[in-house]
Amino acid sequence: MKQLVAVDWGSSSLRGARMDAGGKVQEHRSFDRGILTVAPGEFPSVFEACFGDWMNSGDTICLMSGMVGSKQGWLEAPYCSCPAGFEEVAAKLAWVDPGRVAIVPGLSCEHDGLPGVAGLQCIPDVMRGEETQILGALQLLGLHQGLVVLPGTHSKWARVQAGRVQSFSTFMTGELFALLRQHSILSRTLPAGDGEFDAGAFDQGVTLALRGDSLLHTAFGVRTLSLFDRLPAAALPSYLSGLVIGEELRGRTWQGAADVVIVGAGALSLRYQRALALQNVPAQRLGSEATWAGLWAIANKNFPD
Amino acid sequence: MKQLVAVDWGSSSLRGARMDAGGKVQEHRSFDRGILTVAPGEFPSVFEACFGDWMNSGDTICLMSGMVGSKQGWLEAPYCSCPAGFEEVAAKLAWVDPGRVAIVPGLSCEHDGLPGVAGLQCIPDVMRGEETQILGALQLLGLHQGLVVLPGTHSKWARVQAGRVQSFSTFMTGELFALLRQHSILSRTLPAGDGEFDAGAFDQGVTLALRGDSLLHTAFGVRTLSLFDRLPAAALPSYLSGLVIGEELRGRTWQGAADVVIVGAGALSLRYQRALALQNVPAQRLGSEATWAGLWAIANKNFPD
Numbered sequence: 001m002k003q004l005v006a007v008d009w010g011s012s013s014l015r016g017a018r019m020d021a022g023g024k025v026q027e028h029r030s031f032d033r034g035i036l037t038v039a040p041g042e043f044p045s046v047f048e049a050c051f052g053d054w055m056n057s058g059d060t061i062c063l064m065s066g067m068v069g070s071k072q073g074w075l076e077a078p079y080c081s082c083p084a085g086f087e088e089v090a091a092k093l094a095w096v097d098p099g100r101v102a103i104v105p106g107l108s109c110e111h112d113g114l115p116g117v118a119g120l121q122c123i124p125d126v127m128r129g130e131e132t133q134i135l136g137a138l139q140l141l142g143l144h145q146g147l148v149v150l151p152g153t154h155s156k157w158a159r160v161q162a163g164r165v166q167s168f169s170t171f172m173t174g175e176l177f178a179l180l181r182q183h184s185i186l187s188r189t190l191p192a193g194d195g196e197f198d199a200g201a202f203d204q205g206v207t208l209a210l211r212g213d214s215l216l217h218t219a220f221g222v223r224t225l226s227l228f229d230r231l232p233a234a235a236l237p238s239y240l241s242g243l244v245i246g247e248e249l250r251g252r253t254w255q256g257a258a259d260v261v262i263v264g265a266g267a268l269s270l271r272y273q274r275a276l277a278l279q280n281v282p283a284q285r286l287g288s289e290a291t292w293a294g295l296w297a298i299a300n301k302n303f304p305d
Numbered sequence: 306m307k308q309l310v311a312v313d314w315g316s317s318s319l320r321g322a323r324m325d326a327g328g329k330v331q332e333h334r335s336f337d338r339g340i341l342t343v344a345p346g347e348f349p350s351v352f353e354a355c356f357g358d359w360m361n362s363g364d365t366i367c368l369m370s371g372m373v374g375s376k377q378g379w380l381e382a383p384y385c386s387c388p389a390g391f392e393e394v395a396a397k398l399a400w401v402d403p404g405r406v407a408i409v410p411g412l413s414c415e416h417d418g419l420p421g422v423a424g425l426q427c428i429p430d431v432m433r434g435e436e437t438q439i440l441g442a443l444q445l446l447g448l449h450q451g452l453v454v455l456p457g458t459h460s461k462w463a464r465v466q467a468g469r470v471q472s473f474s475t476f477m478t479g480e481l482f483a484l485l486r487q488h489s490i491l492s493r494t495l496p497a498g499d500g501e502f503d504a505g506a507f508d509q510g511v512t513l514a515l516r517g518d519s520l521l522h523t524a525f526g527v528r529t530l531s532l533f534d535r536l537p538a539a540a541l542p543s544y545l546s547g548l549v550i551g552e553e554l555r556g557r558t559w560q561g562a563a564d565v566v567i568v569g570a571g572a573l574s575l576r577y578q579r580a581l582a583l584q585n586v587p588a589q590r591l592g593s594e595a596t597w598a599g600l601w602a603i604a605n606k607n608f609p610d
Contacts, residue, residue, distance in 0.1 A: 114512060124533045170522065170525040172490075208425075215519075216477050217477075220430070220475040221416075221428045221430075247519055250519060251518075
């Protein structure tokens with residue numbers, strides 16, 4: 001393999017790793033240059049400014065994953081439909097600089113919709129960037145199947161069998177938490193700062209959510225518990241976080257479930273691990289190394305030696 | 306009975322009706338002077354400016370319901386705990402001008418929480434203003450029991466037996482719809498204006514929500530259905546409205562349910578009636594007349610002749 005510049009270019013952040021021919025990360029960089037900060041036509045110059053020096057060596061290619069492949073990104077990369085693994089993804093790279101710089105396609109899948117209703121027989125789902133993390137994580141763990149959870153603004157749950165993502169579901173959990181926290185009536189009740197995580201209150205929120213009441217109802221309890229001084233204000237953000245994450249887990253059956261792997265940044269991943277443990281579901285955790293491993297394996301499919 | 310000035314003073318609006326000694330509405334007024342626009346200490350002068358002339362006749366009293374009785378209102382009226390009917394509410398009026406002007410107390414109730422967990426054994430719920438509408442609506446319909454739904458920013462579902470509200474639940478449905486519509490990633494997908502109501506798309510959203518998938522997931526479908534051109538943009542707000550209202554109805558069992566009564570403004574009430582009809586649940590509808598009837602009946606308990 002050649003040397004690889006692995007780039008994770010999302011909506012709000014831009015991160016890169018320089019990897020040697022053996023797949024080892026030599027150097028990291030990150031920038032506040034998510035695609036939302038980049039004007040159309042400016043992608044090449046931002047890329048050059050951030051990673052141009054890494055690309056100078058002749059034997060180097062660059063693979064990028066994330067929203068950089070969306071309509072608002074550098075070049076729209078068509079989705080790869082599920083089931084999809086390394087082979088399918090590697091075969092559909094969108095080259096912005098042929099033979100040198102390419103974008104990894106996102107994945108799409110279809111959920112059961114309303115039979116016989118025009119436009120709604122199936123309801124599509126999409127990801128961009130997470131496919132690389134999922135495949136990279138399983139590769140790092142030596143797994144060919146599993147349930148992979150990527151917590152975040154839009155959490156993803158992906159079911160992998162035989163090394164391919166079979167299907168996945170998106171949950172607007174992080175976004176909804178932020179909306180409730182900052183813009184709803186609860187913002188008047190909740191303390192302004194993040195404060196310290198209250199594990200007990202979080203667990204109680206998860207437990208209550210798993211009972212099945214609608215979040216539309218349980219979230220209002222954050223206000224009334226505060227009105228009646230039943231919980232200290234400092235515990236309320238963790239309690240609400242538990243309600244929202246518990247709602248994401250609600251209705252899932254774990255019997256006979258495959259290995260569960262959580263991929264994501266530390267604090268939020270720990271909350272998911274905690275919520276899963278409340279249901280006696282053990283889960284492994286991986287961070288950004290999954291992205292680099294995924295990009296390296298995809299590159300390897302195209303330049304195997 | 307004396308002449309009654311019936312006032313519904315909520316967060317964002319102020320409405321009043323002058324009723325004669327027989328309970329007939331003689332005149333209506335409404336103002337953009339919800340309590341959120343009134344500085345502390347200014348309630349008497351706003352009241353005087355809006356209704357002072359109505360209060361000039363010696364034999365007139367005024368009853369007010371709504372958030373005017375909250376901590377941010379004119380005078381904090383203690384909650385009346387469920388079960389509560391006309392008797393209990395009328396006995397707990399908070400007088401701002403003794404014998405002349407009073408505020409109707411809101412209701413509180415307790416939901417099952419987490420047994421043995423300090424602060425969370427029960428989770429309180431509250432309403433201010435809706436108690437008057439509920440009791441007034443049942444009185445107008447000659448019912449002593451029923452399930453009363455008050456759609457809105459914070460929808461309420463109240464169970465009434467023997468003329469008393471036994472319990473009720475709040476759902477942040479209207480607020481969540483507005484947050485998703487205006488502040489979430491869906492705001493980029495949805496057309497800016499309200500547009501025309503698409504009954505088919507609304508029904509489809511309700512049907513999908515009733516299937517039980519989390520709103521955190523189904524709401525993301527609004528984005529993907531648009532990305533893949535499965536539904537026209539103009540249909541998406543109605544579809545999302547169906548998803549959110551359907552989520553409110555999810556999990557409710559209707560077998561052996563009492564009469565269902567919807568109290569609220571026209572367009573939104575019609576959506577709830579439609580969503581209930583999809584589950585073969587017939588529902589009657591009432592508007593603001595419920596408030597005036599409720600206030601009059603409460604006044605009547607205090608000044609019976």
